[in-house]
Amino acid sequence: MNIEEKLELVKNSKVIVGIKEGVFVRFYEQSLFGWQQWVLTQPQLPTLKVLIKKVKKLDNQEIVYGGLPIESLIRSGIDVGNENTILLKDEIDFSNWDNWRAEQKNEMNNIDSPPLLERGDNLNDGVSNSARYIRLFLPEHLVKKALETKDTDPSLVWLLRAVKQAASF
Known part of the structure; x- marks a missing residue:
């Protein structure tokens, strides 16, 4: 089932629709809103962390x-x-759907993020250190290669320093 079909399914439903995806059940848009309302009366079930993703084939909706x-x-x-x-x-009950969705989007857009480096260093000349943390997993052989590489190529110095700094933690 593609994303368009999933969204169409939940959009036209008056009930909560969970869509099985592997070992998980996902709730999209209106169904997530319904789930969050319903679990308030179901103490054995958790409210779900609301995630937002842009879907490229839907014009970044x-x-x-x-x-x-x-x-x-x-x-x-x-x-x-x-x-x-x-x-x-x-x-x-969809009476608060639009407000709830706007709230969720605002919360995700207003998450305060810690600085990339504690000391206020810049990884790249002129690039702010207030970027969000991104956990990046690299194969060990790539990290080893980066650690062994000398900082000679000016266009890659910032990347090599970042990998070396991350490897030191």
Whole structure:
């Protein structure tokens, strides 16, 4: 099922639609909103962390979604069936949908992030150190190669320094 089909499915539904994706169930847009309302009356179930992603093939439209392992639903006594979708609750109250979605987007856009380097150093001349942290996993052989490489190519000096600094932690 592609993203367009998933969004169409939840958009036209008056119930919470969970979409199975591997070992997880994801709730998109209106269904996530419905899930967050519904779990307030279901103490055995968690509210979900709201995530936002831009979907390139939808002209970078921002999509709100969240998910949890299917096993969590099964342990809570929810019948997940054998279909690709799970339907929950009778009806969603959409009266606050637009406000809730705007709130979620604002929260994600206003997350305060720590500086990239504590000492106020710049990795690249003129680049601010207030960038967000990004966890990057590199194969060990690449890190080793970067550690052994001399800082001779001026266009890559900042990258080599960043890898070397990260490897020192």
